[in-house]
Amino acid sequence: MKERGLLIVLSGPSGVGKGTVRKALFSQPDIQLQYSISVTTRKPREGEVDGVDYFFKTREQFEQMIRQNELLEWAEYVGNYYGTPIDYVEKTLQEGKDVFLEIEVQGAMQVRKVFPEALFIFLAPPSLSELRKRIEMRGTESEDLIRDRLQAAKEELEMMDAYDYVVENDQVELACERIKAIVMAEHCRRERVAQRYKKMLEVE
Numbered sequence: 001m002k003e004r005g006l007l008i009v010l011s012g013p014s015g016v017g018k019g020t021v022r023k024a025l026f027s028q029p030d031i032q033l034q035y036s037i038s039v040t041t042r043k044p045r046e047g048e049v050d051g052v053d054y055f056f057k058t059r060e061q062f063e064q065m066i067r068q069n070e071l072l073e074w075a076e077y078v079g080n081y082y083g084t085p086i087d088y089v090e091k092t093l094q095e096g097k098d099v100f101l102e103i104e105v106q107g108a109m110q111v112r113k114v115f116p117e118a119l120f121i122f123l124a125p126p127s128l129s130e131l132r133k134r135i136e137m138r139g140t141e142s143e144d145l146i147r148d149r150l151q152a153a154k155e156e157l158e159m160m161d162a163y164d165y166v167v168e169n170d171q172v173e174l175a176c177e178r179i180k181a182i183v184m185a186e187h188c189r190r191e192r193v194a195q196r197y198k199k200m201l202e203v204e
C-alpha cells in the first residue's frame, strides 16, 4: 500500500505573502506539492479564475456544502465564507501526494482536529507596518476592508504559537527556502519513524 502524503497547512495574516510564497514554492523543481483549491463566497478579484484561484460560490451553495459535509474545514472571515473541499484532500493524500492548504487560523485549528499529524506553518510579517504596506500596495481591497483585515491580523498573530513552525516572510526567496527545508525535514522524520516500526515488526 502506498504511504499517505503529507498535509501541509500554511496560515498567516492577510497580505503577509502566503500566495506569493506558495507560488515560489510550487515553481521549485525539487519539491512536489498539490494545491487544494478552496471554495469561497468572496467575489473574484481582477484576474482571478474560477477553479484556479478559488471555486467561487453563492452563500446558498456554500451553506449546502456545509450541510452535505463536503468541507474539511470552513470559516467566516471578514464577511465571507472560505472552506476546503474534503474529497480532493483525501483522494490526493491517499495517492501518496503532499497536499498544501493556504487557509486562515480558525480553519487551520479545525484541520488540526481531523489531521493532527499535519504540518502547520505560520507565515509572519516582519512588522505590522510592513503588513499594512503590503496589503495597501496590493490594491485589491477598499480602505474599510483593509481595516477589517488588519484587525483580523492582530487576532491571527496571537495564534502563531499554536503552529509547529513560524516562518518570517522578510524576503520571498528566503521564506520559500525555509518552508522547503521544513517540509523536507518532516519527510525525513516520517521515513525514520516508518523504518523503526518496520524493524520492530520484523523482530516480533
Ligand SMILES: Nc1ncnc2c1ncn2[C@@H]1O[C@H](COP(=O)(O)OP(=O)(O)OP(=O)(O)O)[C@@H](O)[C@H]1O
Residues within 6 Å of the ligand: 012, 013, 014, 015, 016, 017, 018, 019, 020, 021, 134, 135, 137, 138, 169, 170, 171, 172
Ligand atoms: N517578502 C515580501 N516582501 C515584499 N512584498 C511582499 C513579500 N511577499 C509578498 N509581498 C507582496 O505583498 C502583497 C500581498 O501578498 P499576497 O497576496 O501573496 O498575500 P496573502 O498572504 O496571500 O494575502 P491574502 O491572505 O489576503 O490572500 C503582494 O503585493 C505581494 O507582492
Ligand SMILES: Nc1nc2c(ncn2[C@@H]2O[C@H](COP(=O)(O)O)[C@@H](O)[C@H]2O)c(=O)[nH]1
Residues within 6 Å of the ligand: 012, 013, 014, 018, 038, 039, 042, 073, 074, 075, 077, 082, 083, 084, 102, 103, 104, 105, 106, 107, 108
Ligand atoms: N479557513 C479557510 N481560509 C481560507 C481558505 N481559503 C483561503 N482562506 C484564507 O482566507 C483569507 C482571505 O483570503 P482572500 O483570498 O480573500 O485574501 C486568507 O487568510 C486565506 O488564506 C479556506 O479554504 N479555508
